Amino acid sequence: MSETENNRESQTTSTDGAEFYGEDGVIRADVIEQISDAIEASDVEQLNRTVENLHESELGDLIEALEPSERQELVALLGDQFDFSALTEVDEAIRMDIVTVLPNEQIALAVQELDTDDAVYILEDMEEEDQADILAKIPFTERIRLRRSLDYPEESAGRRMQSEFVAVPPYWTVGQTIDYLRDTEDLPDSFSQLYVIDPTFRLVGAVDLDSILRAGRDVRVEDIQRETRHAIPAEMDQEEAAQIFEQYDLLSAAVVDENDRLVGVLTIDDVVDVIQQEAEEDFKRLAGIGDEELSDNVISTTRSRFVWLLVNLATAIIASYIIGIFDATIEQMVALAVLMPIVASMGGNAGTQTMTVAVRALATKDIDIYNSGRIIRRELTVGFINGMLFAMLIGLMAAAWFGSVPLGLVIATAMIINMVCAALAGILIPLMLDKLNIDPASASSVFVTTVTDVVGFFAFLGLAALLLV
Amino acid sequence: MSETENNRESQTTSTDGAEFYGEDGVIRADVIEQISDAIEASDVEQLNRTVENLHESELGDLIEALEPSERQELVALLGDQFDFSALTEVDEAIRMDIVTVLPNEQIALAVQELDTDDAVYILEDMEEEDQADILAKIPFTERIRLRRSLDYPEESAGRRMQSEFVAVPPYWTVGQTIDYLRDTEDLPDSFSQLYVIDPTFRLVGAVDLDSILRAGRDVRVEDIQRETRHAIPAEMDQEEAAQIFEQYDLLSAAVVDENDRLVGVLTIDDVVDVIQQEAEEDFKRLAGIGDEELSDNVISTTRSRFVWLLVNLATAIIASYIIGIFDATIEQMVALAVLMPIVASMGGNAGTQTMTVAVRALATKDIDIYNSGRIIRRELTVGFINGMLFAMLIGLMAAAWFGSVPLGLVIATAMIINMVCAALAGILIPLMLDKLNIDPASASSVFVTTVTDVVGFFAFLGLAALLLV
Numbered sequence: 001m002s003e004t005e006n007n008r009e010s011q012t013t014s015t016d017g018a019e020f021y022g023e024d025g026v027i028r029a030d031v032i033e034q035i036s037d038a039i040e041a042s043d044v045e046q047l048n049r050t051v052e053n054l055h056e057s058e059l060g061d062l063i064e065a066l067e068p069s070e071r072q073e074l075v076a077l078l079g080d081q082f083d084f085s086a087l088t089e090v091d092e093a094i095r096m097d098i099v100t101v102l103p104n105e106q107i108a109l110a111v112q113e114l115d116t117d118d119a120v121y122i123l124e125d126m127e128e129e130d131q132a133d134i135l136a137k138i139p140f141t142e143r144i145r146l147r148r149s150l151d152y153p154e155e156s157a158g159r160r161m162q163s164e165f166v167a168v169p170p171y172w173t174v175g176q177t178i179d180y181l182r183d184t185e186d187l188p189d190s191f192s193q194l195y196v197i198d199p200t201f202r203l204v205g206a207v208d209l210d211s212i213l214r215a216g217r218d219v220r221v222e223d224i225q226r227e228t229r230h231a232i233p234a235e236m237d238q239e240e241a242a243q244i245f246e247q248y249d250l251l252s253a254a255v256v257d258e259n260d261r262l263v264g265v266l267t268i269d270d271v272v273d274v275i276q277q278e279a280e281e282d283f284k285r286l287a288g289i290g291d292e293e294l295s296d297n298v299i300s301t302t303r304s305r306f307v308w309l310l311v312n313l314a315t316a317i318i319a320s321y322i323i324g325i326f327d328a329t330i331e332q333m334v335a336l337a338v339l340m341p342i343v344a345s346m347g348g349n350a351g352t353q354t355m356t357v358a359v360r361a362l363a364t365k366d367i368d369i370y371n372s373g374r375i376i377r378r379e380l381t382v383g384f385i386n387g388m389l390f391a392m393l394i395g396l397m398a399a400a401w402f403g404s405v406p407l408g409l410v411i412a413t414a415m416i417i418n419m420v421c422a423a424l425a426g427i428l429i430p431l432m433l434d435k436l437n438i439d440p441a442s443a444s445s446v447f448v449t450t451v452t453d454v455v456g457f458f459a460f461l462g463l464a465a466l467l468l469v
Numbered sequence: 470m471s472e473t474e475n476n477r478e479s480q481t482t483s484t485d486g487a488e489f490y491g492e493d494g495v496i497r498a499d500v501i502e503q504i505s506d507a508i509e510a511s512d513v514e515q516l517n518r519t520v521e522n523l524h525e526s527e528l529g530d531l532i533e534a535l536e537p538s539e540r541q542e543l544v545a546l547l548g549d550q551f552d553f554s555a556l557t558e559v560d561e562a563i564r565m566d567i568v569t570v571l572p573n574e575q576i577a578l579a580v581q582e583l584d585t586d587d588a589v590y591i592l593e594d595m596e597e598e599d600q601a602d603i604l605a606k607i608p609f610t611e612r613i614r615l616r617r618s619l620d621y622p623e624e625s626a627g628r629r630m631q632s633e634f635v636a637v638p639p640y641w642t643v644g645q646t647i648d649y650l651r652d653t654e655d656l657p658d659s660f661s662q663l664y665v666i667d668p669t670f671r672l673v674g675a676v677d678l679d680s681i682l683r684a685g686r687d688v689r690v691e692d693i694q695r696e697t698r699h700a701i702p703a704e705m706d707q708e709e710a711a712q713i714f715e716q717y718d719l720l721s722a723a724v725v726d727e728n729d730r731l732v733g734v735l736t737i738d739d740v741v742d743v744i745q746q747e748a749e750e751d752f753k754r755l756a757g758i759g760d761e762e763l764s765d766n767v768i769s770t771t772r773s774r775f776v777w778l779l780v781n782l783a784t785a786i787i788a789s790y791i792i793g794i795f796d797a798t799i800e801q802m803v804a805l806a807v808l809m810p811i812v813a814s815m816g817g818n819a820g821t822q823t824m825t826v827a828v829r830a831l832a833t834k835d836i837d838i839y840n841s842g843r844i845i846r847r848e849l850t851v852g853f854i855n856g857m858l859f860a861m862l863i864g865l866m867a868a869a870w871f872g873s874v875p876l877g878l879v880i881a882t883a884m885i886i887n888m889v890c891a892a893l894a895g896i897l898i899p900l901m902l903d904k905l906n907i908d909p910a911s912a913s914s915v916f917v918t919t920v921t922d923v924v925g926f927f928a929f930l931g932l933a934a935l936l937l938v
Contacts (some may be wrong), residue, residue, distance in 0.1 A: 023687060024834075025712070025834050026834060026837040027837070054718055055716075057716045057717065057718070058716075064835070064840070065840065067835065103555075151874060162661045178682055180686070181679070181682045182682070182683055182685060187679075187683070190677060191679050192661045192677075192678065192679070192720070198612065208659060208661075209661065209678035209679060209681075209682060210650070210656075210660050210661070210678060211660055212678075213647055213650045213651070213681065213682070213683065214650050214651055214656070215651070216651060243494070245741075246525055246741060246745075247524075248526065249526070249527050249736065249738040249741075250738075251661070251720065251736075251738065267716040268720065268737050268738070268741070268884050269719075269720065269737070272714075272715060272718075272737070272741060272744060275741060275744065276715075276744055276745070276748055279745055279748040279749055280748055280829065282752075283751075283752035283755070283825070283829075284825060284826075284829070285822075286752070286756075287755075287821050287822055287825035288818065288821075288822055289825055289826055290824050293834050294826065294830050294836065294840075294844065297847075298847055298850045298851055298854070301847065301851050302850075302851045302855055305819070305822050305851060305855060306855055306858065308818070309815060309818055309819060309822075309823065309855060309859060312814065312815065312818045313811070313815060313859060313862065313863070316810060316811040316812075316814040317811065317866070319810055319811075319814070320807050320808060320810060320811055323806060323807045323810070324807045327803045327804075327806070327807060330799075330803050330806050331800070331803045332542055333798075334592045334796045334797075334799050334800045334806075336806075337792060337796070337799050337803075337805075337809075338789050338792045338793045338796060338807075339789060341785060341786075341788055341789060341792070341810060341813070341922075342782070342786065342789055344787040344810070345781065345784075345785040345788070345922075346778060346781065346782060346785060349757065349777070349778055349781045350774070350778060352756050352757075353756055353757055353758050353774050353778075355756075356752070356753060356756035356758055357753075357758055357761065357763065359863035360749065360752075360753070361763050365493075365494050365495060366497070366533070366763050368495040368534065368672065369762065371533070371534065375763065378766075378767055378770065381771075382491055382767055382770045382771045382774060385767070385771050386771055386774060386775055386778060389775065390778060390782060393782065394782070397786070408768075453810075453814075454884075
C-alpha cells in the first residue's frame with residue numbers, strides 16, 4: 001500500500017512470486033489446497049510458515065481466493081502473526097467480513113503497527129462505535145494522527161496520506177541533516193524526500209535525497225531545497241490529487257492543512273490505486289454496474305443492477321410505444337417487423353462507440369471548447385460515411401430477401417438517418433450532461449439508446465408507412 | 470514522462486497551474502487566444518515567454534488544444550527552444566504530424582537532451598529511414614543507448630526504461646559512495662536508488678538513498694543493500710511489468726538483459742501511463758473502438774468503427790432471421806412485434822452488466838478457477854431474481870396494454886428465460902474466450918448480444934406461437 005511498507009517488505013520477503021503464482025498469474029492450485037487443509041486441521045505452524053514470507057498483496061490474493069468461511073478462520077488462526085496490511089489489498093466486503101469478527105483489542109494492536117494510511121484504510125469503513133472503541137485503545141500520539149486523517153472527508157487526500165515524514169528547518173546544514181538521520185531512531189521505515197518547514201510547521205520546500213548526497217556538508221538546506229509547487233490540500237478529493245500526480249509525474253507530494261502546515265505525505269503508490277479505480281469506475285458506470293465489486297453478495301448485486309435495468313425498461317417501453325403507433329403498417333407488411341431491429345441495433349452500436357470516446361475524453365479532460373467543434377464534425381462525418389456504407393449493404397440485402405426494391409430504399413434511408421443521429425447523440429449527450437454537472441458516465445448510455453431506438457424505429461416504420469403501404 | 474525530467478521541471482517551473490488552466494481544468498481561453506495570435510504574428514519572443522515556464526505536460530495540452538496547422542507553426546517558430554519532451558504527452562497522430570515536418574538535424578539535436586525513455590518514445594514510431602538518419606547524427610554513447618532500447622520489442626520494458634542510473638560496486642563504503650556522488654559531474658538529474666553491480670555489470674542488489682544517509686561512513690554498501698526481487702527482464706511486455714509494479718507497490722525497478730546485466734531503470738511514473746492505458750483499452754474494446762485516439766482523423770476512425778459495426782450487422786441479421794421464422798405468428802398478432810424488442814433489450818443490458826464485471830475481473834486476474842464457480846452461481850441467481858422481478862413488471866404491463874393475460878404470461882416467461890441466459894452468456898463467454906487465448910474485451914460483447922437477441926426473440930415468439938395463436 002504505502003511507500004515505506006513497500007520497501008520494508010521487499011527487503012524481508014523471500015518467497016519467489018513464481019512459486020506462489022502459476023504460469024497464468026493466478027495462485028497455484030496446490031498452494032490453495034495446502035492452505036485449506038492447514039486451516040481445516042488448525043495447523044497454525046504450517047500456516048505461519050506459508051504466510052510469513054508472503055508480500056501483503058500476495059496474502060490479500062490468497063484471502064480472496066479462499067472460501068468466505070476459511071478467510072475468517074485463517075485470520076483467527078494466525079492471530080497476531082496476521083499482517084493487517086493485507087486487508088488493504090482485498091475488496092471492501094471481504095475486509096468488513098473479516099474485521100467484524102475480530103476483537104477490537106486485536107485490531108487496535110494491529111493498526112498501531114501500520115502506516116497511518118493503511119490504518120485509516122481499515123478503520124474508515126468500520127461502524128462508528130467500533131472505530132471509537134479501537135481508537136481509545138491506541139496510544140496518544142498515534143491516535144491523534146489517525147483521528148486527524150479520519151476527520152478529513154471520505155476519499156480526500158487527507159485520508160490517503162501518510163503522517164510519517166522527515167522534516168528539517170531551512171537553516172540546517174547538509175552535515176547536520178545527515179547526522180540527524182544517522183542518529184535518530186524513530187524515522188519512517190523509508191523515505192525519498194525531506195521536507196523543509198518553518199517553526200510553525202509551515203511548508204517551505206522539499207529536498208530530494210540525491211541533492212543531499214551530492215552537496216557538501218557545509219551547504220545549507222535552504223540552498224538546495226526546491227519549491228513545492230504541487231502541495232496538496234488535505235481536503236482535496238483523491239481523484240483531483242491523482243490528476244495532479246499524473247499531470248506533473250510526481251512521485252510524492254506534501255499534504256498541507258488549511259493553514260499551509262505540513263500534515264502528511266501522499267505517495268504515488270497510493271495514487272496508482274486511485275487512478276486505476278477512477279478509470280474503471282467510468283466504464284463500470286457506462287455498463288450500469290456502478291461501484292460493484294467482484295465479492296459483493298447476491299442481494300447487493302441484484303439491487304445495484306436492478307435500478308439500471310429498470311431505467312432501461314423505461315427506454316424499451318418508449319421504443320415499444322413508437323412501434324405501437326405503426327401497428328397497422330406492420331400488420332400489412334410483416335417484413336417490417338423482421339427488419340426493424342437491425343436499424344435500431346446498428347444505431348445503438350454506433351452511438352455507443354461515439355459515446356465511449358466522448359465519456360473517456362471528458363474524464364481525462366481531453367475534450368474542451370477548443371476541440372469539441374472539431375470532434376462533433378468528425379463524428380458526424382464518420383456517422384454519415386458509415387451510415388452510407390451500411391445503408392447500401394442492408395438495402396441490397398433487404399431488397400433481395402423480400403424481393404422489394406422500395407423496402408430496400410426505405411431501410412437504407414432509415415439507416416443513414418439513424419447513424420447520423422446516433423453520432424450526434426453519442427457526442428452531444430455526454431457534453432450536455434457534463435455541462436449540467438451530471439456524471440456523463442452514469443447517465444449517457446440511457447439517453448443515447450433511447451435516441452437510437454426511437455429514431456431507428458420511427459424513421460424506418462414512418463418511411464414505410466408513408467411510402468410502402 | 471520520466472523521474473529525472475519531472476524533478477528538474479518542478480525545480481525550474483514557475484508558472485502556477487491555476488493561471489494556465491481555468492476552474493474546469495481546461496486551458497484558459499485567453500491563453501489559447503494569446504498563443505494563436507502570437508503564432509499568426511510570428512511573435513517568437515512572446516511565444517518563448519509563454520512557453521518557457523510551462524511543464525512538458527502543460528505544453529503538450531497546449532499543442533493538443535491548437536488547430537493542426539498552428540501546431541506545426543508553433544514548433545517551427547520555437548526552434549531549439551521547443552521542449553521535445555512535450556511530444557511524449559500528446560496523441561501519437563499529433564506527434565507524427567509534428568515530427569514529420571521537422572528536419573532530422575533538429576530532432577537529432579533535441580533527442581540527445583532527453584532521457585533515453587523519452588527519446589525512444591519519440592523515435593520508435595518514426596519511419597525506419599528517418600530513425601536511422603537521426604541516430605547516425607547522435608554522438609556514439611547516446612546512440613548506443615538508444616539503439617539498445619529500440620532493439621527491444623515494441624511495448625517491452627526495454628523500450629520504456631531509462632538508461633541513466635547510478636551503479637556502485639558492493640565493496641565500496643558509504644563514505645566512498647557519498648564522495649563519489651559529490652564529485653561526479655554527469656550523474657542522472659535525479660535518482661532515488663543506487664544499484665549494486667559486480668565487475669561484469671550483473672545486478673547484485675539495490676540501496677535506497679535513505680539507507681545510505683542513515684548508515685555510518687565506514688559501513689560497506691553490501692551490508693545495507695537489499696535484494697532486488699523484482700528485477701524486470703528487458704524483453705518483458707510493459708503490461709506485465711506494470712502488473713508487477715502494482716502488485717508489489719514498486720517505485721522503480723532494475724531492468725536486466727538476458728544475462729542478468731543491469732541495462733536500465735523502469736520508474737513508476739512511466740508505468741502509471743501503462744496502467745491507465747491498459748485499463749482504458751479493455752473498455753474501448755468492449756465498445757468496439759479499439760485503440761482509437763481522440764485526434765484520429767475521419768478515415769482511420771471510420772475504418773476502425775466499420776469493422777465492429779459490420780460484425781454487429783451480422784448479429785442483427787441473425788436476430789432478424791429468428792424473427793422471420795415467426796412472421797406468420799406476428800401477422801396474426803401484431804402486439805408481438807410491438808413487445809419483442811423489450812425482451813431482447815433487457816437481456817442485452819443484463820448480459821452486458823455481467824460481461825463487464827467478468828472482462829474486468831479477467832484483466833485484473835481477480836477471477837480464477839477457485840472463485841469462478843462462486844461467481845457463476847451468483848450471476849445465475851442475480852439473473853434469476855431480476856428476471857422474476859422484471860417478468861412481473863412487464864407481464865402486468867403487457868396484459869394491461871393489450872388486454873390479454875396469456876400475452877402477459879408469455880412475455881413474463883420469456884423475460885425470465887432471457888435474463889438467466891444473459892447471465893450465463895455474460896460470464897461463460899468471457900471465461901471461454903480467455904481459455905482459448907482470445908481477448909475477452911474485444912470479442913465478448915458480439916457473442917453475448919447474439920445470445921441475448923436470439924434467445925430473447927426465440928423464447929418470446931416461440932412461446933407465443935405455441936400458446937397464443
